[in-house]
Amino acid sequence: xxxxxxxxxxxxAQELAKKLNVTYSPLTISAxxxxxxxxxxxxxxxxxxxxxxxxxxxxSQKSLLDIIFTAETAKDLGxxxxxxxxxxxxxxRQDKRFHPGEAISSKIMAKLLNDSVDKLIxxxxxxxRYKSLQQVFKIPAVSLTSNHLIAAYVKKHWKNAVLLGPxxxxxxxxxxxxxxxxxxxTILEKTRHSSRHVSVKLVKTPNLKAVSLQGxxxxxxxxIISTGKTIAEAAKLVRRLGAKMITAIxxxxxxxxxxxxxxxKAGVNRIVTSNCIEHKSNGIDVVTILADSLKKEK
Ligand code: R5P
Numbered sequence: 001x002x003x004x005x006x007x008x009x010x011x012x013a014q015e016l017a018k019k020l021n022v023t024y025s026p027l028t029i030s031a032x033x034x035x036x037x038x039x040x041x042x043x044x045x046x047x048x049x050x051x052x053x054x055x056x057x058x059x060s061q062k063s064l065l066d067i068i069f070t071a072e073t074a075k076d077l078g079x080x081x082x083x084x085x086x087x088x089x090x091x092x093r094q095d096k097r098f099h100p101g102e103a104i105s106s107k108i109m110a111k112l113l114n115d116s117v118d119k120l121i122x123x124x125x126x127x128x129r130y131k132s133l134q135q136v137f138k139i140p141a142v143s144l145t146s147n148h149l150i151a152a153y154v155k156k157h158w159k160n161a162v163l164l165g166p167x168x169x170x171x172x173x174x175x176x177x178x179x180x181x182x183x184x185x186t187i188l189e190k191t192r193h194s195s196r197h198v199s200v201k202l203v204k205t206p207n208l209k210a211v212s213l214q215g216x217x218x219x220x221x222x223x224i225i226s227t228g229k230t231i232a233e234a235a236k237l238v239r240r241l242g243a244k245m246i247t248a249i250x251x252x253x254x255x256x257x258x259x260x261x262x263x264x265k266a267g268v269n270r271i272v273t274s275n276c277i278e279h280k281s282n283g284i285d286v287v288t289i290l291a292d293s294l295k296k297e298k
Contacts, residue, residue: 001298002043005053006066009087012275012287013053016085019291020298027070039069046078049297052117053290055277056090056109057254064090064109071116083297084117085290087276088252092126093224110136121293123276123286124223124251128169144293146251146274147173149284151180153249153272154219158183161217161247166190166200166234173251174221186211188234196257200233202241214242225250225273228259232266239267247272253279 001022005013006029017024028040052070056063071082094105113120120133120141127133133141154161154177163183165174167190178185189203218238220231231248238246246268253273263271274284 001049001051001294002045003051003053004041004070006063006070008055008057008059008063009053009085009278011278012087012290015287016051016053016290016294019287020294022298029066037066037069039066039073041073041077044077045074047080048078049081049083050074050079051083051085051294051297053085053087055088055252056086057088057252057277060090064112068112068116081118081297082116083119083121083294084113085121085294087123087274087286087290089120089122089125095126095129106130107136114138121290123274123289124173126223142293144286144289146276146284146286146289147177147180149274149286149289150221150249150251151177153284154183155181158217158219161219162186162211162213162243164188164218164220164234164238166220166222166230170222173223177221184211188237190230190233196227196229198229198233200230200237202237212242213238215244216242217245217247218243219247219249220268221249223250224252224254225259225263225271226254227257228255228262228266231268232262235263235266235268245269249273249284251284252276253281255279255281 003013003017003024004027014024025043030038074082091105091109123144125143133143163174163178163185165171165187171187175185188200190200192198220234235246247270248268250273271281272283273281274286275282
């Protein structure tokens with residue numbers, strides 16, 4: 001097995017290779033003067049399994065195309081199998097035509113990967129309207145979760161806290177992690193008015209416990225922090241309801257459009273993410289779950 005990366009997940013790829021005791025081989029990647037991609041392997045791939053570790057952020061289009069060029073070249077050079085580990089899988093939120101004429105980008109992304117890689121491994125993908133990744137991927141597509149790692153982080157840092165999901169989709173993290181650590185949890189109701197404008201409210205439905213936030217440590221958990229709007233609105237509401245300290249945990253920290261100052265201004269005291277996307281807020285290390293999922297491929 002040979003592990004490589006294209007730049008977005010360099011550190012994670014090297015750590016994974018070290019953990020599995022396999023070769024990490026850097027690619028030579030550059031651009032021709034007209035920006036065409038130049039790509040070169042520096043190791044023989046004959047009958048080897050190549051693992052490309054590359055989150056599709058930043059530069060989602062470019063990294064998708066780089067992955068395709070890398071996978072196709074590997075096969076051309078005799079690789080037996082090409083596995084893509086994309087800890088963050090972009091485009092998954094566009095899983096339906098919300099307005100006439102729109103692209104269902106998740107399907108297109110999956111189609112491109114189906115044609116060039118043999119297997120996909122990802123972490124906490126945004127699978128909501130699809131039943132599973134297999135609904136869009138023809139290749140084996142493994143969806144790992146960082147839930148146990150987040151639960152361990154929460155247990156280590158708080159004796160007691162309320163775990164909060166900013167929308168019903170996030171209950172697969174917030175509510176499940178709360179169950180695992182034995183903390184209270186609550187879920188907000190989110191209305192998305194546009195990609196940059198959301199509002200949240202506390203809903204009291206019969207199956208949701210009425211949880212008091214007064215004087216509590218509140219940990220907001222979501223899969224993606226992109227513009228930070230969702231978490232910021234949740235934090236403002238939670239602060240109004242008397243929370244003492246607010247922490248935001250995101251599996252995938254994209255932090256676009258000044259998300260960090262926005263979150264601070266909304267009253268978020270601490271922000272923690274996993275290293276699915278490299279960022280200074282990384283505090284949850286996914287290397288062990290990736291290594292476990294690759295062991296049988298060695
Ligand atoms: C959407 O349903 C996701 O789970 C996140 O809540 C969303 O992607 C966060 O985006 P933003 O940070 O831009 O509000």
